Amino acid sequence: MAAISVQGLSKRFGEVLAVDQLDFQIDQGTVAGFLGPNGAGKTTTLRMLLGLVAPTAGTATIAGRPYRELPDPARRVGAVLEASGFHPGRSARDHLRALAVAAGIDPGRADQTLELTGLAAAGRRRVGGFSLGMRQRLGLAAALLGDPEVLILDEPANGLDPEGVHWLRGLVRGLADQGRTVLVSSHVLAEVAQTVDQVVIIDRGRLVAQSTLAALTAGADRTVRVRTPQPEALRDLLVARGARVTLDGPDRLVVAGASTEQVGQAAAAAGVVLHEMRFERSNLEDVFLELTGRKGEHS
Amino acid sequence: MTRLVHAELVKLRTTRTARALLVLAAVGTAALIAVVLLLAGRPGQPALGEDALRQLVLVPAQPLTLAALILGILGMAGELRYGTATPTFLVTPHRGRVVVAKLAAAGLTGLAMALASSAAVLAVGLPWLRAKGIEVAVADPGVAARIAGLAVAVALFAVAGTGLAALLRNQVAALVVGLLWWSQGVERVLAGLLQQPGLERWLPLGAASALTRPGDGSLPMWAGALVFAAYGLVLALLGARLVAHRDLT
Numbered sequence: 447m448a449a450i451s452v453q454g455l456s457k458r459f460g461e462v463l464a465v466d467q468l469d470f471q472i473d474q475g476t477v478a479g480f481l482g483p484n485g486a487g488k489t490t491t492l493r494m495l496l497g498l499v500a501p502t503a504g505t506a507t508i509a510g511r512p513y514r515e516l517p518d519p520a521r522r523v524g525a526v527l528e529a530s531g532f533h534p535g536r537s538a539r540d541h542l543r544a545l546a547v548a549a550g551i552d553p554g555r556a557d558q559t560l561e562l563t564g565l566a567a568a569g570r571r572r573v574g575g576f577s578l579g580m581r582q583r584l585g586l587a588a589a590l591l592g593d594p595e596v597l598i599l600d601e602p603a604n605g606l607d608p609e610g611v612h613w614l615r616g617l618v619r620g621l622a623d624q625g626r627t628v629l630v631s632s633h634v635l636a637e638v639a640q641t642v643d644q645v646v647i648i649d650r651g652r653l654v655a656q657s658t659l660a661a662l663t664a665g666a667d668r669t670v671r672v673r674t675p676q677p678e679a680l681r682d683l684l685v686a687r688g689a690r691v692t693l694d695g696p697d698r699l700v701v702a703g704a705s706t707e708q709v710g711q712a713a714a715a716a717g718v719v720l721h722e723m724r725f726e727r728s729n730l731e732d733v734f735l736e737l738t739g740r741k742g743e744h745s
Numbered sequence: 746m747t748r749l750v751h752a753e754l755v756k757l758r759t760t761r762t763a764r765a766l767l768v769l770a771a772v773g774t775a776a777l778i779a780v781v782l783l784l785a786g787r788p789g790q791p792a793l794g795e796d797a798l799r800q801l802v803l804v805p806a807q808p809l810t811l812a813a814l815i816l817g818i819l820g821m822a823g824e825l826r827y828g829t830a831t832p833t834f835l836v837t838p839h840r841g842r843v844v845v846a847k848l849a850a851a852g853l854t855g856l857a858m859a860l861a862s863s864a865a866v867l868a869v870g871l872p873w874l875r876a877k878g879i880e881v882a883v884a885d886p887g888v889a890a891r892i893a894g895l896a897v898a899v900a901l902f903a904v905a906g907t908g909l910a911a912l913l914r915n916q917v918a919a920l921v922v923g924l925l926w927w928s929q930g931v932e933r934v935l936a937g938l939l940q941q942p943g944l945e946r947w948l949p950l951g952a953a954s955a956l957t958r959p960g961d962g963s964l965p966m967w968a969g970a971l972v973f974a975a976y977g978l979v980l981a982l983l984g985a986r987l988v989a990h991r992d993l994t
């Protein structure tokens with residue numbers, strides 16, 4: 447049985463269809479990246495998965511049950527969400543202890559998770575004085591309180607410095623090595639590329655791709671970069687041959703869907719002068735932008 | 746359920762507000778009582794008689810009910826304001842139970858505030874009255890009834906504040922509405938508009954005054970307690986329903 451399963455899931459906020467008939471499954475023991483540009487519906491999907499937002503249609507289950515019907519949810523699922531907060535006047539340790547008491551977990555576990563997230567020294571300080579990165583760590587500490595099998599992390603790298611991001615990767619990898627299932631969202635593929643086995647990509651509330659990371663890179667389009675004094679002429683030639691071409695400055699083109707040989711032949715046949723041509727394996731970020739149809743858009 | 750109430754008490758205990766209010770209830774009351782005793786018998790002030798304790802116990806009633814109302818509002822609205830509702834509801838997805846636990850924790854804290862205050866009244870008042878040669882009966886059932894009534898009233902104000910905040914879901918709005926209502930203006934105007942002066946004692950605050958100012962044209966203490974509790978319960982249930990069904994985004 448899939449650890450996480452989303453079926454026909456939709457959510458409408460008034461005019462906005464935030465999530466649109468989304469389907470995906472995450473197997474037990476998998477680390478999956480949940481990707482999409484800003485506003486794609488990642489947070490909304492995760493909140494529905496966690497019973498915080500009611501779906502307009504469809505179902506979202508963890509271990510086969512809706513979150514609200516899980517017995518002892520804090521011991522099964524740990525979550526870090528955006529906009530989940532802390533009382534500024536309460537210490538980190540007291541925040542965790544209150545949650546532990548409510549969950550029926552030994553309050554001593556609070557100190558262990560503070561240790562795990564590198565907050566041991568700051569545990570007795572009031573959260574009001576915490577930096578963004580420290581709050582993110584405290585969110586993770588809360589998620590780990592119940593030693594859960596499934597972790598759902600919404601942009602956990604937000605606010606972390608490079609060292610913190612490195613630390614987070616290690617933490618997620620460690621959790622995965624213990625056989626836990628992790629679903630981690632991000633709007634930057636590169637951020638999770640080193641940690642995930644699988645990716646689920648959504649855009650405008652819809653599923654764009656679900657595949658292993660390896661398959662995604664293999665299927666990546668290769669691009670050819672060309673410098674020419676006749677960019678429009680070459681673009682029209684290549685487009686006529688089925689390539690996808692974007693202008694990149696006054697004398698530059700980026701060509702997808704054609705090899706260097708094909709570009710050279712097309713240019714020679716029409717007498718177009720080339721100043722430079724370079725083959726480029728598109729990186730993951732390009733794949734991502736390509737898939738979400740946002741290539742060339744600036745957000 | 747007890748562990749949820751315990752968790753809510755831990756939350757209250759670990760911020761300054763509740764601790765400060767509890768200390769204030771005792772210290773503030775002691776100061777207030779000292780002032781009243783100092784002024785007693787001066788021109789324009791009532792003299793102290795054998796029923797002095799009955800009066801003294803209820804001297805801090807107004808500030809206490811206000812403090813309890815604010816405590817209830819802050820406890821519930823803070824959860825939504827600071828976004829702690831998310832981790833709270835992740836741990837306990839049955840939100841209705843969280844609200845019930847919050848009502849209970851607020852009520853218990855209100856109770857503690859009232860009892861701390863009454864203890865301060867006795868601690869300051871008894872030796873003072875004795876020193877003045879005024880004989881007061883400590884075992885006066887009227888005193889005990891007023892202490893109990895005050896405790897119930899203060900607890901219910903904390904419950905009402907919690908329910909109000911759950912219903913309005915906004916701290917500032919809840920504080921403004923709560924204060925307006927507490928200042929009694931709303932009920933007086935309502936009774937005036939309807940030209941039903943007798944109606945006031947059946948309204949929430951009027952019913953509560955059966956406990957905080959017994960006699961005075963109000964309902965009997967037990968009836969006031971029941972009516973006020975009923976209002977508080979309805980408010981709390983409506984608030985709990987709303988919190989349970991809202992999307993938490």
Ligand SMILES: Nc1ncnc2c1ncn2[C@@H]1O[C@H](COP(=O)(O)OP(=O)(O)OP(=O)(O)O)[C@@H](O)[C@H]1O
Nearest residue numbers: 459462464483484485486487488489490491633994
């Ligand atoms: N409570 C709400 N009321 C109205 N619209 C909402 C609400 N919450 C989210 N939305 C809308 O739903 C869409 C998806 O938002 P969501 O926060 O799920 O995206 P996201 O993928 O998490 O984006 P980001 O990367 O910026 O965090 C957006 O258009 C957003 O404006």
Ligand SMILES: [Mg+2]
Nearest residue numbers: 488489490528
């Ligand atoms: Mg988001």
